[in-house]
Amino acid sequence: MITGAPLILYLALGLFMFTTGVVGVIIRRNPIVVFMCIELMLNSVNLTFLAFARYGLWYQGTTDHGDISIMNGPMMIIFVMAVAAAEVAVGLGIIMTIFRLRQDIDVDDMNLLKG
Amino acid sequence: MPSITITPDLIVFVPLALVAALSAIGVVALKNAVRSALCLVLNFFTLSALYFNLRAEIIGITQVVVYTGAIMVLFLFVIMLLNLGAPQLLAEKKDLKIGAGLAGGVILFGVIAGTIFPPLVSVNVIHAPTKYGEPATLGHTLFTQFVWPFEVASILLLVGIVGSILLAKRKI
Numbered sequence: 001m002i003t004g005a006p007l008i009l010y011l012a013l014g015l016f017m018f019t020t021g022v023v024g025v026i027i028r029r030n031p032i033v034v035f036m037c038i039e040l041m042l043n044s045v046n047l048t049f050l051a052f053a054r055y056g057l058w059y060q061g062t063t064d065h066g067d068i069s070i071m072n073g074p075m076m077i078i079f080v081m082a083v084a085a086a087e088v089a090v091g092l093g094i095i096m097t098i099f100r101l102r103q104d105i106d107v108d109d110m111n112l113l114k115g
Numbered sequence: 116m117p118s119i120t121i122t123p124d125l126i127v128f129v130p131l132a133l134v135a136a137l138s139a140i141g142v143v144a145l146k147n148a149v150r151s152a153l154c155l156v157l158n159f160f161t162l163s164a165l166y167f168n169l170r171a172e173i174i175g176i177t178q179v180v181v182y183t184g185a186i187m188v189l190f191l192f193v194i195m196l197l198n199l200g201a202p203q204l205l206a207e208k209k210d211l212k213i214g215a216g217l218a219g220g221v222i223l224f225g226v227i228a229g230t231i232f233p234p235l236v237s238v239n240v241i242h243a244p245t246k247y248g249e250p251a252t253l254g255h256t257l258f259t260q261f262v263w264p265f266e267v268a269s270i271l272l273l274v275g276i277v278g279s280i281l282l283a284k285r286k287i
Contacts, residue, residue: 002240003239006125007239008236009128011232011235015227020140021139021143022219022220024142027213027217032148033143033151036151037142039182040139043162047162050171054170054247055239056243070243071247074174074247077174078177078257081182085186092190094282
């Protein structure tokens with residue numbers, strides 16, 4: 001029986017980073033920093049996935065190539081990374097286009113779609 | 116509250132977690148976007164070290180390559196390209212939003228912590244087999260059980276490439 005650091009510490013760190021990201025999305029006006037806060041949230045969720053996978057609360061026994069259920073967390077991290085890469089490419093393209101149109105990227109001034 | 120046993124994992128975890136938390140605050144609190152981006156790079160590196168601490172080596176390496184190597188370079192490139200050097204261009208207004216955001220964050224933290232943490236306080240035994248973070252296990256799972264999500268992710272990345280080129284071109 002291997003004991004590591006308590007699981008709750010990893011969860012607390014992930015929750016703290018997630019909350020910081022939420023606060024940053026709310027209070028910052030620079031869309032690039034808002035994007036970075038979204039990345040922060042995605043990464044905190046990745047940390048939580050991996051912590052739950054390692055501590056394996058519902059893990060039943062082992063098979064040769066690993067019990068598949070223990071791999072759900074790491075698989076989610078791979079797909080979150082892929083989605084984050086696509087999201088950043090498209091999002092920064094949108095920011096560049098807006099900056100080319102307006103010479104200003106303050107998110108509070110972008111109200112073109114307001115009815 | 117159970118007593119905390121000092122393990123090597125814990126000794127490695129605590130300084131890394133402190134650095135990660137401080138750099139996360141730095142991303143939000145620093146005014147200059149370049150400094151925020153560098154704080155985020157530091158955060159990603161410490162997260163990679165935490166993944167190593169969780170014995171998921173291949174995921175830690177992927178973290179460095181994908182996030183620090185690709186995504187953050189793209190961020191810094193866009194920041195330099197937009198040349199948002201003048202601080203007055205995006206001076207943060209001292210308005211109600213900051214207080215409301217901080218209060219909302221504290222409430223969010225309290226609600227999630229109060230819901231999730233109590234049943235998990237005493238969990239510190241590791242059940243996963245040591246090979247769960249190995250490339251062989253990861254690749255085997257990725258190409259057997261998760262092969263359809265893998266294909267969907269490839270289509271998503273293709274659409275992302277096409278979309279970003281479409282957005283970046285002035286005339287199509």
